[in-house]
Amino acid sequence: MDRKEQILEIATELIQTRGYTAFSYQDLSDRLGITKASIHHHFPSKANLGFAVAERYSTAVTASLAEVKQNTDDPWEQLDGYVGQILQLIKTRDRICAAGAVHSEYNVVPESMSDAMARLAKHIIAWLTDVLEVGRREGMMDFPGKPEHQAALVFAAAQGAMQFGRAHGAVKARQIMDQIKESLKAA
Amino acid sequence: MDRKEQILEIATELIQTRGYTAFSYQDLSDRLGITKASIHHHFPSKANLGFAVAERYSTAVTASLAEVKQNTDDPWEQLDGYVGQILQLIKTRDRICAAGAVHSEYNVVPESMSDAMARLAKHIIAWLTDVLEVGRREGMMDFPGKPEHQAALVFAAAQGAMQFGRAHGAVKARQIMDQIKESLKAA
DNA sequence: TGCACTCTACCAACTAGTAGGCAGGCTGTC
DNA sequence: GACAGCCTGCCTACTAGTTGGTAGAGTGCA
Incomplete structure (x- = not known):
């Protein structure tokens, strides 16, 4: 992994x-053991770095979701793939x-970054x-109702669950994700 | 409204x-037309102010939820009362x-503030x-499943919907809240 | 030798915060 | 009624630290 990748990670x-x-x-700088100026060499501004992070993250999430669909045609397993990634994070x-995270700070992050993350959210919901x-x-x-509305609900619940899990424990986040999965089971 | 209340607002x-x-x-200071030092007179530290904001907000939300239940015994109207407040914000x-907001910044806000907001979240879910x-x-x-799990899901979805609505428009937040309400309708 | 990467040294702006002083209003005493 | 003291709320002036950033120099490797 080269320095640029380390910084992004x-x-x-x-x-x-x-x-x-x-x-x-x-x-x-503290984490990598190099000076701030060295980091500026790779990413001349914080906004520039933020955008690069957003792009890289979007690419990674897009790829991992594509991999889930490659590994299985079963919609339940696909949903579990997504939920598993969510729970792994927290x-x-x-x-x-x-x-x-960026949606929450939407008003204060650079626009390039918030736009990139908005596009990712749309992709996940699709x-x-x-x-x-x-x-x-x-x-x-x-x-x-419509699948895209239910998808937006699943996405919103996942974001909310992660944040809630921060304060109250990962078990709570799991309960929330399990609950929405239960509610999707055919009668 | 006295100065302290203005600052908190x-x-x-x-x-x-x-x-x-x-x-x-x-x-x-810019918003109120007084110096920072004057604000420090009322709230000696940012952490102190943050905690005061959390306490005041919790009291207000608790009161408004109580008022919803005073105004109607109908669970659908009560749920609409909560959802209405959410959508009004965004x-x-x-x-x-x-x-x-504080759950999202959980790792960086003062503990007194995050604890207060965690208690509020529990109250809302209850x-x-x-x-x-x-x-x-x-x-x-x-x-x-259990009502408390479904309540946690509604809460998480609401938080996620508000944040999502920032980037994609309030209409999207409304769609998410409508979707979860639809999913609660008895067959 | 040139380039990528790192460094030192520095900058302006901003942050949360401190210390002491001023002004106005209220209360108590003479 | 006048005056002094106290209190609240505001101010000026200042601080140390941190931030994102700049410019030029040094180093190692192909």
């Missing part, structure tokens, strides 16, 4: 654990989804929409 | 629109629930639990 973690506003180049690493659509069509899932 | 708004980390005493004032329990018992609502 640590910055992603800091955004997921502290948020964009609360992390600094000094934090990165349980083992006290992180929340970077898209949710992915979930497809899962739910197939699930209902095959009689394996049940929910009222 | 503006600080609440700033936390709801920008988050705790991203607002400063200078912002308050639609007219680009605010999110301060509890959700309130929702009661609504859902009564709703199901009376055959007016339907959902799987």
Whole structure:
């Protein structure tokens, strides 16, 4: 892993654990053992770094969701794939989804970053929409109204669950995700 | 309204629109037309102010939820009362629930503040639990599993919806809240 | 030798905060 | 009624620390 990737990896973690506003180049410097000026060499501004983090994260999440669909056609397993990733973040690493973190700080992060994360959110919801659509069509899932609305609900619940899990424990986040899965089971 | 209340009111708004980390005493000073030192007279530290905001907000939300239950025994109207408050925040004032904002910044806000907001979250969930329990018992609502789990889901979805609505428009937040209400309708 | 990467040294701006002083209003005493 | 003292709330002036950032120099490697 080269230096640029290292910076992006640590910055992603800091955004997921502290948020964009609360992390600094000094934090990165402390973690990597190089000076702030060296980091500026790779990412000349914080906004530039934030955008790079958003793009990289989006690419990674998009790829991992695509992999879930490659591994199984079963909508329940696909949904479990998504939920598993969510719970993994909160349980083992006290992180929340970077898209949710940025949505929360939407008014204060650079626009390039918030736009990139808004696009990722749309992509995730489209992915979930497809899962739910197939699930209902095959009689394996049940929910009222449009699939894209239910997908947005699943996404919003996931973001809320991660944040709630921070304060109240990962078990609570799991309960919330289990609850929405239960509510999707066909009668 | 005396000066202390004015400070708390503006600080609440700033936390709801920008988050705790991203607002400063200078912002308050600019808004109120008094110096930072004057604000320090009332609230000697930012942590102290943050805690006072959390306490005041909790009291207000608790009171407004109690009022909803005073105004109607109907669980659907009660749920609408809660959802209405959520949507009012995002639609007219680009605010999110301060509890959700603090959950998102959980790792970086003062502990006194995060504890206070965690207690508020528990209170809201208990309130929702009661609504859902009564709703199901009376055959007016339907959902799987325990009422407290469904209440936690409603709460998480609401937090997620507000944040999502920031990026994608208040209409999207409304769609999410409508979707979860639809899913609670008895078959 | 040139380039990528790192460093030192520095900057302006901003942050949360401190200390002492001023002004106005209220209360008590003479 | 006048005056002094106290209190609340505000001010000026200042602090140490941190932030994101700049400019130029040094180092190692292909």
